[in-house]
Amino acid sequence: MADNPIKFGTSGWRGIIADDFTLANVRLAAAGIAHHLLGNKSRPRVIVGYDTRFMSEKFADTVAEVLGTHGIETHVCHRPDPTPAISFAVLHEGFDGGINITASHNPAEYSGLKYSSSDGAPALPEVTGDIESRVGKVLAGELSLKGPMFAAPQRRPADPRPSYMDDLRRKVDLKAIGESRMKIAYDPLYGTARGYLDDLLRESGAEVTVIHDYRDVMFSGVGPEPSEKNLAELSQIVKEKGCALGVSTDGDADRFGFIDADGTWIQPNYILALLADYLIEVRKFPGGIGRSVATTHLVDAVAKYHGVPCYQTPVGFKYVGGLIKADKIALGGEESAGLSIRGHLPEKDGLIACLLMAEAVARRGQSIKQQLAALFQKVGAYYPLRMNLTLEPNVKTRLLEKLQRDWDKFDSQKVAKVDRTDGLKMILENGSWVLMRPSGTEPVVRVYCEAATQADRDRLASAAKAFVMNP
Numbered sequence: 001m002a003d004n005p006i007k008f009g010t011s012g013w014r015g016i017i018a019d020d021f022t023l024a025n026v027r028l029a030a031a032g033i034a035h036h037l038l039g040n041k042s043r044p045r046v047i048v049g050y051d052t053r054f055m056s057e058k059f060a061d062t063v064a065e066v067l068g069t070h071g072i073e074t075h076v077c078h079r080p081d082p083t084p085a086i087s088f089a090v091l092h093e094g095f096d097g098g099i100n101i102t103a104s105h106n107p108a109e110y111s112g113l114k115y116s117s118s119d120g121a122p123a124l125p126e127v128t129g130d131i132e133s134r135v136g137k138v139l140a141g142e143l144s145l146k147g148p149m150f151a152a153p154q155r156r157p158a159d160p161r162p163s164y165m166d167d168l169r170r171k172v173d174l175k176a177i178g179e180s181r182m183k184i185a186y187d188p189l190y191g192t193a194r195g196y197l198d199d200l201l202r203e204s205g206a207e208v209t210v211i212h213d214y215r216d217v218m219f220s221g222v223g224p225e226p227s228e229k230n231l232a233e234l235s236q237i238v239k240e241k242g243c244a245l246g247v248s249t250d251g252d253a254d255r256f257g258f259i260d261a262d263g264t265w266i267q268p269n270y271i272l273a274l275l276a277d278y279l280i281e282v283r284k285f286p287g288g289i290g291r292s293v294a295t296t297h298l299v300d301a302v303a304k305y306h307g308v309p310c311y312q313t314p315v316g317f318k319y320v321g322g323l324i325k326a327d328k329i330a331l332g333g334e335e336s337a338g339l340s341i342r343g344h345l346p347e348k349d350g351l352i353a354c355l356l357m358a359e360a361v362a363r364r365g366q367s368i369k370q371q372l373a374a375l376f377q378k379v380g381a382y383y384p385l386r387m388n389l390t391l392e393p394n395v396k397t398r399l400l401e402k403l404q405r406d407w408d409k410f411d412s413q414k415v416a417k418v419d420r421t422d423g424l425k426m427i428l429e430n431g432s433w434v435l436m437r438p439s440g441t442e443p444v445v446r447v448y449c450e451a452a453t454q455a456d457r458d459r460l461a462s463a464a465k466a467f468v469m470n471p
Contacts (some may be wrong), residue, residue, distance in 0.1 A: 006032060006135045008128035009440075010316040013230045014103045014112030017054060021111040026059050029113055030066035031145045032135035035220075036127070037072060037096055039134075043095040048157050049077040051088040051192050051252050053111050056080065059101045063113075064155050070147030075158035079297040080192045080215070082253030083114060084349035088167060089160035091120030093343065102192075105225035105250040114252075119325060121346035122318040126188045161196065168200060171344060172355040173363070177203025180362035182244040185209045185232040186354075189224040190216040193253035197351050201358070209241055224250050226257020226337065228265035235263040245361055245368070248352040255337040256353035260368045268337035269296035269384045271357060274371050276331045277378075278360040279341060280306045287342050290323040290332030291386075292316070293421040294386075294435055294448045299333075301379035314383070314422040315437065321346030335386065335448070360436035383457040384450040389468050391443045398471040399445065403436060410434065411463035432456060 005025045006013055011428075013029060015021035021060035037044040048064050052054035060076060062301035067074045075095070078088075083100050090098040098116035106112070115123045115131070123131075137143040184206050188194045194213055203207045211233060212220070222230050226248040238259045244286040258266045272291065276299060279285040288309035291299045311329065313319035317340075320332040324346040333339035337349030341356070357368070359382030364371060376382075391399065403424045409417050410426050419425035423437030423446075439446065447464045451457035 002139050004132060004136045004139060006132055008123070008132065010117075011104065011122055012112050012114035014106060014110050014111050017111050022423070023059070023062050026062050027145060028135050028138060029131070030063040031070075031138045031143070033097065033099065033115060034067050034070040034072055034147065035134040035138070035143050036131045036356065038168070041096055043071075043073065045073040045075070045094065046097045046099060047075045047077070047086060047089050047093075047160070048093045049081045049098070049100040049158075049160070051100070052080045052190055052215045052217065053103060053108065053251070056101045056111065056200050059111060063099055063101070064181040065202060066146060068155060069149050071149050074154070075156045077158045077160065081160055082192045082196060082249075082351065083348055084254055084345055084351060085160040085164040085196070087116050087120040087345045087347040088164040089158065090118065092163060100252065102252040104252045105255055107223040116347065119346060121325065122316070123323040124162060124318055133436050138216060144463065165196065165200065168352060168355060171352065173340070173359050174200065174204035174355075176362045177201070177355075177358050179249075180244075181205075181207070182362060183207045183209070183241055184358060185211070185234055185237045185241060185243045185246040187211050187226075187231060187246070187248040187257075188213060188253075189217050189226065189230065189248060189250060191224050191249060191251040191253055193249040193351055196253070197247070197249060197354055200355065204359070209237055209243070211237060219251070226255060227249055230453070231257050231259055231265055235259050235265065239263040245358055249350040249354065249410065250337070253350045254348035256339070256350040258354075258357060262367070262369070264369065266368050266372075268333075269298065269335045270368075270372055271337075271353065272296070272331070272333035272335075272339055273298040274368065274375060275339065275353070275356055277302045277306075277357070277375055278364070279330045280308065282360070282363060285330035287328055287344055288328040289321050291330040292320065292334040293419065293425060294437070294446070295335040295379065295424075296382055296384045296450060297431070297433070298379070298382035298384075299376075300381070302375070305379050312421060317348050318456050335384065342410075346469065359389055382450055383452070383454045384448065385457055385461050386460065387447045387465065389445045389447060389465065391445060391468070393443055395469070395471060396443050396445070398439065399468060402440060402471045403438070410467070411460055432460055434460055436464065436468060
């Protein structure tokens with residue numbers, strides 16, 4: 001039997017277009033999803049969306065064709081739509097699943113497929129594992145690639161935009177943004193939030209400047225990730241036009257990016273803590289705060305300051321989404337620029353993140369850096385850092401063995417706690433910490449460090465790099 005080409009990671013299946021991500025493999029993935037759905041419900045309904053990448057419409061059309069032959073009622077979007085809009089449609093329009101053709105923030109040569117369960121959340125490992133298993137049975141000839149309905153039922157159109165936009169209007173104080181008369185610059189990075197976020201900001205009454213407001217399947221030669229490097233042009237616009245804020249979303253708009261009034265890129269860890277503090281203190285949101293094991297402990301300090309619980313999850317927003325579904329948290333997020341809030345989606349939403357930060361700047365009358373300085377005054381300073389280290393295969397094998405050991409000391413400091421929620425996390429006596437997570441699919445180790453000063457953090461990062469590169 002051929003090897004199964006469909007493997008779901010922390011957020012869907014992705015591959016290089018025309019290499020791994022082919023029409024044939026998309027048909028396999030769609031067949032696996034069809035058999036999964038039909039194994040749980042006799043007449044399932046599914047929404048299929050797509051992003052702005054090369055051939056995304058064709059891949060979405062291929063998914064719809066396969067689902068149709070299996071008798072699955074398939075609703076297909078007619079424009080590139082954000083992943084959170086697809087998630088919202090699944091959750092509020094009674095779909096049994098959602099499929100979005102997107103590689104999110106990855107470079108242009110990638111495409112991907114995200115699958116949402118009937119709750120609008122990213123599918124959990126037991127679901128994606130079942131889909132992969134059923135794909136294997138299709139490859140073995142035990143299950144059919146196409147269903148018995150060769151004259152596939154006519155697909156139906158889908159438009160998640162109106163109801164999703166109305167929901168954002170209810171959850172964000174657009175009036176406060178408009179009354180502040182702030183100038184905002186927006187970079188959608190050629191992605192799916194074009195015509196969504198900019199429309200809502202203009203509707204609020206803010207003065208909005210938009211760049212990269214067209215489809216470019218090559219993303220101008222860079223990936224549609226709202227990183228410091230990729231938002232350099234937005235930084236210039238913010239300074240030139242005297243904007244209070246620069247906002248950005250990634251390719252499928254589930255991630256956010258921010259530029260402060262002085263042109264500084266603000267790392268996502270700080271945005272999570274600031275918005276958690278704002279929602280609890282100003283908006284009076286009930287509940288705790290959720291974060292992944294790799295996310296700043298500034299979030300924990302905010303939770304402690306407000307007397308609410310802080311919940312830790314493995315990496316992957318599907319786990320944070322579980323806390324949203326259980327109504328336990330005011331805000332949940334990951335350091336990789338994903339968040340959602342109480343009463344919203346169990347899925348990352350870059351649009352609501354951008355809108356809420358604009359609201360916080362408007363209502364507090366302070367820039368992001370001013371708000372961060374005030375937060376440090378309240379709860380203490382935290383300086384997080386993330387590194388991706390590439391290893392030779394033989395080095396990775398030795399490192400994996402090293403990560404299984406228990407360590408009493410790290411960087412000449414006593415290890416107060418070892419946390420194996422996801423990788424090896426060592427929390428030191430002074431509260432600083434380091435986390436090392438090897439990738440399951442690449443020769444890469446993701447290293448996360450945090451300390452109370454930049455100097456201590458940099459020293460910890462150097463020790464972590466030596467630990468990883470010299471096993």
